[in-house]
Amino acid sequence: MHPLLSQLDSAEPLKDFSSAQLSEVADEIRDVLCNLLATRTAHFASNLGVVELCLALHSTFDFRTDRLIWDTGHQVYPHKLVTGRYKDFASIRTQGGLMGYPNPHESEYDLFMTGHAGCSVSTALGLKSGDDLMDRPNSKSVAVIGDGAFPSGIVFEALNNAGFLNKDLVVVLNDNKMSICPRVGAMAGYLDRLRGNPFYTGLKHEVVKALNHVPLFGDPAERWLAQMKEGVKAGLLGGMLFEELGIRYIGPIDGHDIPLMKKYLAMAKASEGPVLLHVVTEKGHGYKPAAEDPVFFHTPPAFRDEDGRPVANAGSGQPPYTVSMRDAILNVMEEDERVTVLTAAMCQGTKMEPVRERFPDRFFDVGICESHAVAFAAGQCKTGIRPIVNIYSTFLQRSYDQIFQEVALQDLPVVFTLDRAGLTGPDGPTHHGVYDIGYMRLFPNLAVMAPGYAGEVEPMLRFALQHEHSSSIRYPKTSAFDLQKIPEPIELGRSETIREGTDGTIVVFGALLESALAAAESLADRLSVGVVNARFAKPIDKAMVARTLADDRFVVTLEEGTTVAGFGSAFLEEANTQGLDTRKIKRLALPDVFVEHGERGDLLAQSGLHVEGIAQACQQWNSVTRVP
Ligand SMILES: Cc1ncc(C[n+]2csc(CCOP(=O)(O)OP(=O)(O)O)c2C)c(N)n1
Ligand SMILES: CC(=O)[C@@H](O)[C@H](O)COP(=O)(O)O
Ligand SMILES: [Mg+2]
Structure with missing residues (x-):
């Protein structure tokens, strides 16, 4: 062959x-x-x-x-x-x-x-x-x-x-x-x-050699020639x-x-x-x-060729978080002329083309220059503009120092929307966005958020845009959970209880909320497990930490990020600060290794972050913490 x-x-x-x-x-x-x-x-x-x-x-x-x-x-x-x-x-x-x-x-x-x-x-x-x-x-x-x-x-x-x-x-x-x-x-x-x-090799060489003999000093006419020399060389070379x-x-x-x-x-x-x-x-x-069409064919979906024409295979139903965020951004830009959007060469992946078309003067593609994007946003923000820095979680790592110095230290209300925050699938360890919870929650005043379902994406963005300090909103590369619920208003450091339970609680930061609810449901005949949508990793809901640890036998924290310095760590820190019983806490997160490439669902399952794994963790922790 x-x-x-x-x-x-x-x-x-x-x-x-x-x-x-x-x-x-x-x-x-x-x-x-x-x-x-x-x-x-x-x-x-x-x-x-x-x-x-x-x-x-x-x-x-x-x-x-x-x-x-x-x-x-x-x-x-x-x-x-x-x-x-x-x-x-x-x-x-x-x-x-x-x-x-x-x-x-x-x-x-x-x-x-x-x-x-x-x-x-x-x-x-x-x-x-x-x-x-x-x-x-x-x-x-x-x-x-x-x-x-x-x-x-x-x-x-x-x-x-x-x-x-x-x-x-x-x-x-x-x-x-x-x-x-x-x-x-x-x-x-x-x-x-x-x-x-045109690449005139021979001619270029000869003419440049001749120009090299024009003196740099002396007669004004010669000096003029000398100045010309660089220009001529530039044109030729x-x-x-x-x-x-x-x-x-x-x-x-x-x-x-x-x-x-x-x-x-x-x-x-x-x-x-x-x-x-x-x-x-x-x-x-x-x-x-x-x-x-090299844009479509950069990373096209699976397709079949019909008479030289590519036809994409049908995708799954529910739109991704990327689209929820894009639509929310369009809405807020429609209402507020101060809002700008920055991308670092990822207009297509973040589905921002309609924003680029609708608001060409307020949409900035700075190229693959993430550090610059953040410092540039800080500059805009200082003038009263409300910039949204829309960058993949993994690529924002490039801007760590600008997030620190140009944004957080100045206490500027820049909004970071972190797409691909979680396992990105076949791209693998270079692209999984699994560190941002840790690196964003280090900075004073920076609010760190994640929506648990589609309906709260826009309220969260609106909250961030009226917040007086910087904030970040992370969401993974997956279909947005269509929870049939009117979201409670977003308040700084307040979680939302989605399901009541008396034995234990799963506290979820972000899009694994759907799996947490399914896990709680699958246990319903044995255990009464509540589910809390944490919304904020920083500031974490202090009252919720106190309440769950006081009322429940166990608390399982859940996130699509590394176990190091993530949401579970924030929960543990707060519990420790309040002098609560941290033995009740089980952290479910990605292990402290570079996760390989594969389908997102398979990789989540491998780390126990699927419905069965979450249910199993609840059962296990329930028996560990049960008073004999
Ligand atoms: C730091 C960083 N930002 C963004 C990306 C996403 N990205 C991957 S390839 C690419 C385009 C690269 O263009 P070019 O280097 O000209 O390669 P081409 O695909 O044209 O061969 C972008 C923006 C990345 N991989 N790394
Ligand atoms: C090479 C690179 O960094 C991008 O092409 C990336 O693979 C895009 O990822 P998405 O397909 O998730 O947009
Ligand atoms: Mg190129």
């Missing part, structure tokens, strides 16, 4: 392949990708776009001794296919199978487990620096970074350092004009201008921004032409000092619908 690919136990043979053979391997890779990735949600278009680049890299370098970092890592599938993982590839993004990102446990060709954007240039530079210190000067270091990830602040920190250290480093800028959505920002404009520059930092710029070149790329990669490999090779690719290349 794939005669060349199936024989590759490592990438080594690729360097002896002819151009025709490499082109055949490219076809085989696309065949695997198109057939398999249609059956599950996976990073489709980005992978189709880097097939030739991957082959050119592996046939120019030996990445068992040279170093290769794919930025973010979502485009690593062709790399996996040519580095000995063809036979296991069908398991990608399923539990126990290959990860959808680089994974050092899978292969010596993968150096770091990554999924967050922007760090490739730093790690590649660190690898080169370390190899030099460890007496391996011949080892080459390559970072491949997309144009979406490239404007991340840390990339400039790395380039700044690279130009200064003058290490042999190859940065391949994979420019496909797309982030997940079309890329944004001034750097996008700069790359567009570079793309416009392109990439002056990088050249001025001491990084040699080469390109742009066609990223689907393997022989051409091999030529320039070999040149970059032989160069001394840092080099930036600008390659132009098409996201979704080789599958027309993906090339035409």
Whole structure:
């Protein structure tokens, strides 16, 4: 079926392949990708776009001794296919199978487990620096970074350092004009201008050599010429921004032409000092619908191809929390002109397109720059604007210091809406949003909230927007629980009792409320278990902590976050502060390990956070705490 690919136990043979053979391997890779990735949600278009680049890299370098970092890592599938993982590839993004990102446990060709954007240039530079210190000067270091990830602040920190250290480093800028959505920002404009520059190698060299003889001092006419010189060089060379930092710029070149790329990669490999090779690719290349709609095909749902037309398989009924929050945001923006929304390149995933269309002046996509997004929001907030920072839980980790200094320390009422807060499923440990309860509840005055059902999403957002301090609202990647109930008004530090019980209580922070109610119901013939919707992890409902521990034999706390420093910890701390009996408390949360990739439901069950697990914990704790 794939005669060349199936024989590759490592990438080594690729360097002896002819151009025709490499082109055949490219076809085989696309065949695997198109057939398999249609059956599950996976990073489709980005992978189709880097097939030739991957082959050119592996046939120019030996990445068992040279170093290769794919930025973010979502485009690593062709790399996996040519580095000995063809036979296991069908398991990608399923539990126990290959990860959808680089994974050092899978292969010596993968150096770091990554999924967050922007760090490739730093790690590649660190690898080169370390190899030099460890007496391996011949080892080459390559970072491949997309144009979406490239404007991340840390990339400039790395380039700044690279130009200064003058290490042999190859940065391949994979420019496909797309982030997940079309890329944004001034750097996008700069790359567009570079793309416009034909790459006149011979002419460039000669003219620049001549210009180098124009003196810098002396006659005013000569001085004028000297000033012109930089401008002319910039026009001819392109990439002056990088050249001025001491990084040699080469390109742009066609990223689907393997022989051409091999030529320039070999040149970059032989160069001394840092080099930036600008390659132009098409996201979704080789599958027309993906090339035409790379936004949808970034991570499409499972689909079937009907006569060259993708038809998505039917999804489940109830809309996700993401949509509840998006609709709530639309409503509040309609009423209050001070409300703005910030995204860090995740407009599509957070389903904010209607907000972008309806309020273009109050919607800000800052690109993959989460730290900047938070500090920018703080600046807006200081002027009287009410910014909503809408970022995935895992990516907000980037902004930890800005949440601390620019927001909390200034006591500014910025609202954080944390999407994907919980297990995100097949993306795995890099993307699970399981730390935010802990990291948000550290800061004085920051209210930490989570809705337990769809109906309280909007009231919670409205509460946050009139609150005088900063606040956060977390919600996972799942259908919103359609509890048929009019929510009690949201009050700072007040929980809501959903079900009364006399034996014990499950106190839930967030969306596992639905499972808690089902667990309590399943025990009804044996135990009377109440269910409290905590709403706040900070400030926690002190009276509720006192009441449940006084009235009940046991209290099970429940959350979709790590057990360390989470809601259960907050409950324990409060119980201890009040001098209550903490032995009654059982904390149900995710274990203190990096949870692997898999379906969210399966992963929750594995940690006992499903209906049966919750019921079992209640029974167990009831017998532990029962007075003999
Ligand atoms: C810190 C961080 N923020 C956001 C994301 C989500 N994200 C993943 S890929 C991507 C787009 C990257 O664009 P680019 O680097 O150009 O790669 P392409 O998909 O175009 O190949 C985004 C926004 C992330 N992985 N990490
Ligand atoms: C690579 C990356 O970080 C994103 O593409 C992420 O996988 C998107 O996740 P969602 O599919 O949950 O939006
Ligand atoms: Mg891109």
